[in-house]
Amino acid sequence: MKRVPRMLPVLVALAALSACAAESPSATVSQPASPAVSKAAATRAAGGTAVTAQAKPKLEIADITPMGEKTEKVGVGFPIIVTFDRDVKDKAAVEALLEVQADRPVEGAWRWVSKRKVIYRTKTYWKPHQKVLFTARLSQLPGNTAGKDVSRRFAVGTSNISVVNTRSHVMKVYRDGKIAKKIPISAGKGGFVRNGVDVYLTTSGVHLTMGKKAVETMTSSWMGVTDPKDPRYYKEEIPWAVRISDSGEYVHQSAGYYQYLGRSNQSHGCVRATPAGAKWFYGIAQRGDVVKITGTKRKLDWRNGWSYWQLNWTQWKQGSAL
Secondary structure, eight states: OOOOOSOOSSOHHHHTTOSOEESSOOSOOOBOOOOOOOOEEEEEOTTSOEEEEEOOOSOOEEEEESOOTTTOEEOTTOOEEEEESSOOSOHHHHHTTEEEEESSOOOEEEEEOSSSEEEEEESSOOOSSEEEEEEEOGGGSTTOTTSOOEEEEEEEOOOEEEEEETTTTEEEEEETTEEEEEEEEEOBOOOOEETTEETTSOOBEEEEOOEEEEEEEEESGGGTOOOTTSTTOOEEEEEEEEEOOTTSOEEEEOSSOGGGTTTOOOBSSSEEEOHHHHHHHHHHOOTTOEEEEESOSSBOOTTSSSOGGGSOHHHHHTTOOO
16 A cells, blocks of 8 residues: 655655555654844944844755754665755855765765755765764855854664565565565555556665654545545555655555465555564664665656665766755
């Protein structure tokens, strides 16, 4: 089953091609950056009357994803997503004021995905078990001296890299480079084409985990089926759901149909797992963990969720203003 979040900033078209839906909004949560505080400039008018003028910043940060080190640990594939409070006119000048410092450095670059959003991705995965500091010195932007400098420190946790083979119907999970578990799975069965895309096929490519819920409500409303009397109608409470795309793909516990796990693909596009396997995977999942899926003809779009690793390094750097 799949879930389509209600807020899809860059995937309006892709969302229409998803294969399941949920009643609740997105499980991904980000912590907004502290709003910039205007600096007061005091002047004295004739007669000794004090007058205070408030300088307004021209650019501030509205949101930073992921959250800080005290709130969550992130996976080795995690991106830094920075959203500004208005359109950025001089992207190169702003990008030059964004700095990323890691305890165990790897090469990285920014890519602008909209007029207000820029994303940092590394050339190779982050090293696990370290801290990464992001700093934005917006007060140094010409004409923005009232802007507030912002920083956030991230905590990188265990390296969780899962490889899903939709042909052999198994998911292998590697933790810090060592295989930790093999889980029998069932992926998308295919056979339902919309706008030239088989939306029942799981997308092949490098996904990142984006959020999780212990129980997710999944329905058939994504394809316009809301009448309980319709034979295509469904509404199910699905345990241990870990979201891996914006178009509604999850790794989750199979709602029955255990006879297909490890044997054939029977889902609407998600990766179904055994109850024990799904619960274990849910327990270790961090946002930014890598889930690489192979074996299907449907390719994952790099704009679908946090699927930025679908671009090679040369392609990624082309999105930098510098």
